[in-house]
Amino acid sequence: xxxxARNTLAIVGAGPIGLEAAxxxxxxxxxVHVFERGEAGxxxxxxxxxxxxxxxxxxxxxxxxxxxxxxxxxxxxxxxxPTGRELVERYLEPVARLEELKPRLHxxxxxxxxxxxxxxxGESVGxxxxxxxxxxxxxxxxxGRENFLHAFSLIDASGVYGQPNWAGDGGIPARSxxxxxxxxxxxxxxxxxLGRERYAGKRVMVVGSGTSAATTxxxxxxxxxxxxxxxxVWAARRPLAxxxxxxxxxxxSERHRLYARARALAGGGESTVTPIGDARVEGFEFNAATxxxxxxxxxxxxxxxxxxxxxxxxxxxxxxxxxxRELQVHECYASRGPMRLSAxxxxxxxxxxxxxxxxxxxxxxxxxxxxxxxGHKSYGRRPDFxxxxxYRQVADVVARLTEEQQASTARS
Ligand SMILES: Cc1cc2nc3c(=O)[nH]c(=O)nc-3n(C[C@H](O)[C@H](O)[C@H](O)COP(=O)(O)OP(=O)(O)OC[C@H]3O[C@@H](n4cnc5c(N)ncnc54)[C@H](O)[C@@H]3O)c2cc1C
Numbered sequence: 001x002x003x004x005a006r007n008t009l010a011i012v013g014a015g016p017i018g019l020e021a022a023x024x025x026x027x028x029x030x031x032v033h034v035f036e037r038g039e040a041g042x043x044x045x046x047x048x049x050x051x052x053x054x055x056x057x058x059x060x061x062x063x064x065x066x067x068x069x070x071x072x073x074x075x076x077x078x079x080x081x082p083t084g085r086e087l088v089e090r091y092l093e094p095v096a097r098l099e100e101l102k103p104r105l106h107x108x109x110x111x112x113x114x115x116x117x118x119x120x121x122g123e124s125v126g127x128x129x130x131x132x133x134x135x136x137x138x139x140x141x142x143x144g145r146e147n148f149l150h151a152f153s154l155i156d157a158s159g160v161y162g163q164p165n166w167a168g169d170g171g172i173p174a175r176s177x178x179x180x181x182x183x184x185x186x187x188x189x190x191x192x193x194l195g196r197e198r199y200a201g202k203r204v205m206v207v208g209s210g211t212s213a214a215t216t217x218x219x220x221x222x223x224x225x226x227x228x229x230x231x232x233v234w235a236a237r238r239p240l241a242x243x244x245x246x247x248x249x250x251x252x253s254e255r256h257r258l259y260a261r262a263r264a265l266a267g268g269g270e271s272t273v274t275p276i277g278d279a280r281v282e283g284f285e286f287n288a289a290t291x292x293x294x295x296x297x298x299x300x301x302x303x304x305x306x307x308x309x310x311x312x313x314x315x316x317x318x319x320x321x322x323x324x325r326e327l328q329v330h331e332c333y334a335s336r337g338p339m340r341l342s343a344x345x346x347x348x349x350x351x352x353x354x355x356x357x358x359x360x361x362x363x364x365x366x367x368x369x370x371x372x373x374x375g376h377k378s379y380g381r382r383p384d385f386x387x388x389x390x391y392r393q394v395a396d397v398v399a400r401l402t403e404e405q406q407a408s409t410a411r412s
Contacts, residue, residue, distance in 0.1 A: 017375030018157035020061030037110035041092035048085030175283030200227035209236035214262035224272035240277030337380025361400035
């Protein structure tokens, strides 16, 4: 097998952060290839009906912007808020079609495992000597054919949307959840569009108390106005008074609107929505004859049983660490993001995603040299990642990789 060049960079994931990293790396003279298991922007497309609470001006990466402008792109109005679908159609797809990126973007190519050629996880512990062994990626196409690819630097920008959390108390599955999960939903479904038939006229339980759960409950409340018989049971782990508290002088108008409406529903403001706070999900039973679930909630020490026809679990997402199991990565035991960044986020004490400082490449570095986890995945299970933050990560890390690569070329 030919040894790859020192300036090779592999990127996992063609979401907004992976694509921005690819263009920034190209500009820096790196030999970059992106591997994406679906289409470019597959995750925002999956939540395509959700309106983002950040406007266009916060959603476009600076390197992507330069390349798009050069290609004659018409930029969207900076203060409008795109949906996930608009983010893909107006921005990510044009990026993926750029002539300079096309031959380097490998769609329907799933990275299954990553290691170091000729080196095990437990060898050369924490040593820069690991650098001499290129990363070895096992990549699978939709037909199941597998190939190995090699690169000296690696960015994992594979996001978290593919790994939803469980509904059950303590973060583990509730009773029978493992068996029933395939027939329940774990994403913010498009209940007013594609999913309308599935939810109209039904009694639906939504589990969760964050932004995604609130988005789903609001959409179901709208559906209930149009489709009689639709009812929502909103099971939130937090006390109802603490659901999405107001952010003083919130500069994000869409978020302000969403939180305010969600609090009104949590306060019992709509007859079709039954909010239940302090609720821990204990178990699910499904009656195949009636097609109804009996969901047991624990409210303090008291069980409460709700009968519903549909269940939507919106309890957040977490990273898939199986990809880099053979690499030396120090994960935070609370967030499951890379340790240094997780600690820096905790130490910063910032309470809002808009207040996050840029931490720089040192904080994003892993014990595994030249391996970086960027984008939503770098926040592990934290829900407060913003694209703006990810674009700053990209600039810091591409600058670092370029320095490292130049130093290594000078040494050899
Ligand atoms: C409902 C919702 C609303 C959001 N709203 C906002 C908002 O308003 N503003 C904001 O700034 N942020 C928002 N976010 C957060 C964040 O910006 C998005 O999650 C964003 O998509 C993250 O970009 P990313 O590139 O890090 O990851 P993703 O967009 O998740 O992209 C990861 C890519 O990696 C691919 N992939 C995964 N595993 C593999 C593999 N093994 N091999 C190859 N490819 C793989 C996936 O198919 C995907 O295309 C929102 C998130 C959600 C879920």
